[in-house]
Amino acid sequence: MVARRLAGPGLTPRERALYRRFVLAGAAIIVLIRPLERATDPNTVDSWPLRLTMAAYALAIGLIAARVPARAFDLLLGFGFYLLTGWVLLLLEWNPGSWVYFVELLLLVGALAPMMRSRRQLLTYAAFVLVSLTLILARHSGATPIHPTHYLFLVGGLLFLDFLLLDARLRVEQELAESEERYMLAALGSNSGLFEWDLRTGLAIYTPRWRALLGLGPTDPPHNQRDWTLLLAPDERPHVEARLETLRPGVPVEFEHRIWHADGSWRWMLTRLLAVADRTGQIVKIVGSQTDITERKMAEEQLLAHAERALRDPLTGLPNRTLFLDRLGQAARAADREGGAGSAVLLLDLDRFKIVNDSLGHGRGDELLQAVARRLENGLRPQDTVARLGGDEFGLLLDDIVHPAPATRVAARILRRLRQPFLLGDQEVFVSASIGIAFAHESAETALREADTALHRAKARGGNTYELFNQAMHAEAMALLRVENELTRALERQEFVLHYQPIVDLQNGHLVGFEALLRWRHPERGLVLPGEFLALAEEIGWGAELGRWVFETACRQLAEWRRSCEPANGFHVNVNVAPRHFHQPDLIDHLRGLLRDCALDPRTLHVEITETLVMQDPDEGFRRLSRLKDLGLRLALDDFGTGYSSLAYLERFPFDVLKIDRSFVAALPAHGSAARTGAVVESVMRLAQALALETVGEGVETEEQWRALRDLGCRYGQGYLFGPPLDAEAAMELVRRRGMA
Structure with missing residues (x-):
């Protein structure tokens, strides 16, 4: 016991x-x-x-x-x-x-x-x-x-x-043998290839399964550890050898690497090693297993490639908006930690790209975007980022930029590079761009908003330039935002009104009609002219809505005048069509319905269209003008001489009236330094007579201008000499007082 x-x-x-x-x-x-x-x-x-x-x-x-x-x-x-x-x-x-x-x-x-x-x-x-x-x-x-x-x-x-x-x-030794046996059994269960290196004799044992993983025969190398090392990918061999040097008895290690296959390819392997020591603690043997993980690696690479594609623009291969915002956010956070502006962000937008795209086709437009992307990439440092944010807008992130001067130099260099012609097929194309510059100092959203504000300022200056953001722009942008919010509510609150400016016959001074002019009766600022809000309304998408309201109000007012005042039966109303309204698919149906509901003669509604609007898409403009003409409406070309002034389209398009811009009228009478302007107006008169177009002189303010236009053959005129824009009641009173021609 x-x-x-x-x-x-x-x-x-x-x-x-x-x-x-x-x-x-x-x-x-x-x-x-x-x-x-x-x-x-x-x-x-x-x-x-x-x-x-x-x-x-x-x-x-x-x-x-x-x-x-x-x-x-x-x-x-x-x-x-x-x-x-x-x-x-x-x-x-x-x-x-x-x-x-x-x-x-x-x-x-x-x-x-x-x-x-x-x-x-x-x-x-x-x-x-x-x-x-x-x-x-x-x-x-x-x-x-x-x-x-x-x-x-x-x-x-x-x-x-x-x-x-x-x-x-x-x-x-028995415990080590049992541990080794358990290790081998676990490896066998995982469908892995096994091997054993005897460090005392230098010999090695590789199981048939291990050789099958690499496509090797029973007598093919490797025969020892050195042979195995030579099968490794050359760029990974030092790393694997370093891992072998750090082995400790009884502590398993695993790592991934590439190894040569008998078919000439490289296979990914997961290798597990276990060092076995004798009773003195000296490593005498290494047992291991290898598992082929090539398919898993390929799947991972496909996932990474998919993720990379999700962050790349498919057309240009540049980073897209998501990746650009991520890098911009990193730059902004780094700048915030370091207490200074360390990166500059540039927003670039091509000028008049839509015209190039529409005239040459979308295929050529895509080629142009790809060529622009290459020029932008070649013009930046390797550490900088250029991305396509959408459409014809690009974003550039310049690292290690502390002062504005380097950023403006980069912007100027990019504009020069883009002004060089692009060869698309057998045709040269010239483009320009506008750039807004800001610094990543607070957040990605703030930097992008400031750069966008500067970009809009560059666009407003006519393009082909750059603008550096400053706080004055921020104040203007905030004011513009307030106007935008107020403008959105103005329609709901019925703050818009129409004023009517008289149009007279220059031969006898008789009233023949009115031009309906939009005004905003602001609750705090008073009467606001369209020059202060109409472009913004177009930009935020309210142009079509405002345009419909103007036509509806003018037609109903004209119908009211005709019912209540007999002298008003013979005059007409001119209405300016807004750009967004002009391109609305329901424009023709809307006007046809208005004429029917108000019981108006189509000839009493004159539609004024600027030459710039028509020339944005000449073919589409011609089709729409023809459909308006088919309704019986009279078409007036507004501000003639300030835009394209092409005689070819003037002869082609179905206009009835030619309105001479006030800038030409202001130079009359034509003597002294204004003689050239008088000659231009006289040429316009002869052209209108040859095309059987009526003419209206705008901005007539003096008797001399009235007489000069009349002597040159201009039929009608409007301006403060004949009366300022009036509200509906004052206009009706004017009709009763002066009568009709």
């Missing part, structure tokens, strides 16, 4: 039985050997306490050996040396003069211990020294204080300790 308890847990049944017999036999020998020693040597000291003490030593050794873990056998080794030292001390008690031998023993063991390759050699050497020392002491003392059987016990004890140490080493 005692031996069974001493054997402790963790031993196999065979080991337990062997260990039990060994411990009991050792204790019995110690107890029974004392009478034998006494019988053979009368000088031997003997007593039952001494017997029991020595037996207790043996049992204690067994207890410690059974209970101490395998990794703590160094303690057991120290205990064994403690026992041996006890024997030497006993010798010193009998012969104090032998301390010199004891010192020599310690020095000798201490000097040779580093040369020992194993604990077994060290123990054997120590036992030999102790036995030799005992014989020397016995020879010098002339007595034999220790019986020769003690030597047997001493050697037996050393062998017993060595057996325990050997057993511990075997246990450690």
Whole structure:
């Protein structure tokens, strides 16, 4: 029972039985050997306490050996040396003069211990020294204080300790083997290829599955670790070799790399390695597995490519708005941390790109955008970003820009590069651009908004230039935003009104009609002229809505006048058509319905159209003008001479009236420095007469201008000389007072 308890847990049944017999036999020998020693040597000291003490030593050794873990056998080794030292001390008690031998023993063991390759050699050497020392002491003392059987016990004890140490080493090796076996079984379960490198012999074992992963035959290299390393992708070889140098016993590692396949391709592998060490801690073997992860890597690359495509403009290959905003946000956050503007953002918009796109076709337009993208890329540094934000708008992010000067220099250089002709097919195309500049100092949204504000300022200046954002622009933008909000509510609150400016016959001064002019009766600013809000209304999309309201109000007012005042039956109303309204698909149907509902003669409604509006798309303009003409409406070309002034389209389009811009009228009468202007007006009159067009002079303010226009053959006129724009009631009163021609 005692031996069974001493054997402790963790031993196999065979080991337990062997260990039990060994411990009991050792204790019995110690107890029974004392009478034998006494019988053979009368000088031997003997007593039952001494017997029991020595037996207790043996049992204690067994207890410690059974209970101490395998990794703590160094303690057991120290205990064994403690026992041996006890024997030497006993010798010193009998012969104090032998301390010199004891010192020599310690020095000798201490000097040779580093040369020992194993604990077994060290123990054997120590036992030999102790036995030799005992014989020397016995020879010098002339007595034999220790019986020769003690030597047997001493050697037996050393062998017993060595057996325990050997057993511990075997246990450690068995645990490593079991761990290696578990590792191999796990790798086999994962359909991986296995291999083993023996670092002592330099040989390697590669399983058939491993060779199949690489398309190799049974006799093909690799045959060792070096051969395996040569199969790695050259750019990854240093990294893998560095990982091999950092292996530690019992600590598995894994990494991904590419390796050569027999078909000439490169395969992605997941390699797992486990280093195995001997009892001295030195790595003697490396076991590993490799799993082919090529398909997974390809799927990951496809996902990355898809994500990359989601951040790229498909037409130009440039970063799109999403990626640009992300990089702009990073730049803004970096600038905020560093306390200064470190990046400049430029918004670029091509001038009149729609005309190029519509005239040459969308295919050529796409080619132009691609060519512009290449020029922008070639004009920037590698660390800068150029992106297509949509349509013909591009964004540029310039890193490490602290002051405005470098950003403006880049903008000027880009404008020069874009002014160079683009060759699209066999045709040269010239374009220009507008650029707004701001700095990324707060947030991406703020920087983009400020750059957009500067871009609008550059556009307002006519394009082909750049503008640097400043706080004055911000104030103007905020004011514009307020106007936009107020303008949106103005229709709901019925704040818009029409005023009517008289049109007279220049031959006799009789009233023949009115031009309906839009006004905004602002609750705080009073009466606001269209020049302050009409362009903004067009920009925010209210142009068509306002246009419909103007036509409806003017037609109903004309019908009301005709019902309530007989002299009004013979005059007409001129209405300006807004650009967005002109391009509305329902424009013709809307006007036809108005004429029917108001019971108006179509000839009493004159539609005024600017030449700039018509020439945005000449073919479409011609079709729409023809449909308006088919309704019976009279068409007036407004502000003639300030736009394209093409005689070809003037002859082609179905206009009835030609209105001479006030800038020409203001220079009359034609004498002195204004003689050239008078000649232009006279030429226009002759042209109108040749085309059977009626003419109206705008902005007549003096009697001299009236007479000059009349003498040049102009039929009608309007301006403050004949009356300012009037509200509906005042206009009706004017009709009653002056009568009709």
